[in-house]
Amino acid sequence: MKNLIHLSCLAIMFLLFACHSKKETQVKPVYTATTPLVESISLPQSYVANIASQRNIEVHSQQTGILQDVYVSEGQFVKAGQPLFRIAIVGANEEIAKAKAAAEQASIDLQNVTTLTDNKVLSNNAKRMATAKLKGAEADYQLAVLHKRLSLIRAPFSGILGRIPNKAGSLVEPSDLLTSLSDNSKVFAYFNISETDYLDFHLHPERFSQSPLQLVLANGDVFPASGKILDIGGQFDSSTGTIAVRAVFSNANNLLRNGQTGTIKLFIQKKNAILIPQEAVYELQDKKYVFVVDKNNIARQRAIKIDAEFTGAYVVSSGLQPTDRYLLDGIQKVNDGDKVRVSMVSPQASMKLDKLNAN
Numbered sequence: 001m002k003n004l005i006h007l008s009c010l011a012i013m014f015l016l017f018a019c020h021s022k023k024e025t026q027v028k029p030v031y032t033a034t035t036p037l038v039e040s041i042s043l044p045q046s047y048v049a050n051i052a053s054q055r056n057i058e059v060h061s062q063q064t065g066i067l068q069d070v071y072v073s074e075g076q077f078v079k080a081g082q083p084l085f086r087i088a089i090v091g092a093n094e095e096i097a098k099a100k101a102a103a104e105q106a107s108i109d110l111q112n113v114t115t116l117t118d119n120k121v122l123s124n125n126a127k128r129m130a131t132a133k134l135k136g137a138e139a140d141y142q143l144a145v146l147h148k149r150l151s152l153i154r155a156p157f158s159g160i161l162g163r164i165p166n167k168a169g170s171l172v173e174p175s176d177l178l179t180s181l182s183d184n185s186k187v188f189a190y191f192n193i194s195e196t197d198y199l200d201f202h203l204h205p206e207r208f209s210q211s212p213l214q215l216v217l218a219n220g221d222v223f224p225a226s227g228k229i230l231d232i233g234g235q236f237d238s239s240t241g242t243i244a245v246r247a248v249f250s251n252a253n254n255l256l257r258n259g260q261t262g263t264i265k266l267f268i269q270k271k272n273a274i275l276i277p278q279e280a281v282y283e284l285q286d287k288k289y290v291f292v293v294d295k296n297n298i299a300r301q302r303a304i305k306i307d308a309e310f311t312g313a314y315v316v317s318s319g320l321q322p323t324d325r326y327l328l329d330g331i332q333k334v335n336d337g338d339k340v341r342v343s344m345v346s347p348q349a350s351m352k353l354d355k356l357n358a359n
Helices: 002-025 092-118 124-149 195-203
Strands: 030-034 037-060 065-070 083-088 152-154 159-161 177-194 213-216 228-232 242-250 261-277 282-284 287-293 299-310 313-318 325-327 341-344
Touching (some): 037 242, 083 177, 092 124, 195 242, 325 341
Parallel strands (some): 030 341
Antiparallel strands (some): 030 325, 037 261, 083 152, 261 313, 287 299, 287 325, 299 313
16 A cells, blocks of 8 residues: 555656656747848839830832832841932923923023113013023922932931832832831930939939939840930829930940830939848738837837838838847747747848849
8 A cells, every 4th residue: 555655656746747847848939030231222213114216207208100219128227328219200301301491491581681671672671570480490490300309219317227118110109108217326215203203303313323224125134235314304194193204325236126115224322221131021911010029028010111122122111210129030920919039130140232132
């Protein structure tokens, strides 16, 4: 009986020791915490842009006739003054000869009238009429020569030709489209900015002056030459709340063509930006939150607003102060109001600076 009592006491002592050991092993986990990284950065602003050549015209026929010669092909680069087309005008040479003969006859008539006027046979009014007739005949001759000259169509400036809808042998009339010509040595990028960005641009030009204007192409590549803003429109569009902006880019390699689209990236300098890694942020009902740890090590849920997004990082516009401690991990395990144990790391260690490249 004594042995049974002894064994029972030992069992109870063992159970008490086991429970005590289990309580000691249930230590709260240690979470990593840090403070925001405060850095001067360039915030990217993106705008959809339409590309236009600095000069883009349509080349039309100015005569009625047969398109006799086509000296060029679609997409060809041509120089200023280079022949493009020749239009055969029926009776052009005959019109010139007829006008020339009429001018010569008018000149002879004027000489005869002048002699008669000097001899008082005819009045000065007859001489004035003969002079006017000569001027009219000379004008007709010059017009006939001009018509023939216009039959040879030359490039008004250097550029790239567009589509050529009419082929040699086609009948063309005045105003018929022969081709288009684009001077792409420089191109304009047209885009719209909000009223807020417009005010920032005018009131804080120092934020923009040190950053280049980038053009991102449709395939995601960045155009090699940087651009600059030329002018801003005269009024806002009341339906969109935006205003038009025109930028210019040098296009020495002729990569950009009239009618292309792209994305303008305008970089705004922002001093003392508050940066935190994206993994420290969670989303709830379309709002973003972090867990801020107070002086008593109590985790508090706090809503934040995001100004911009970088690779692996957020720029916080409100909700966090530079001295606030926030959790880097455990955000799925911690509840609002929990007391937590934290191990502090530096802001630089929590987020590598080389990741801060704008998307």
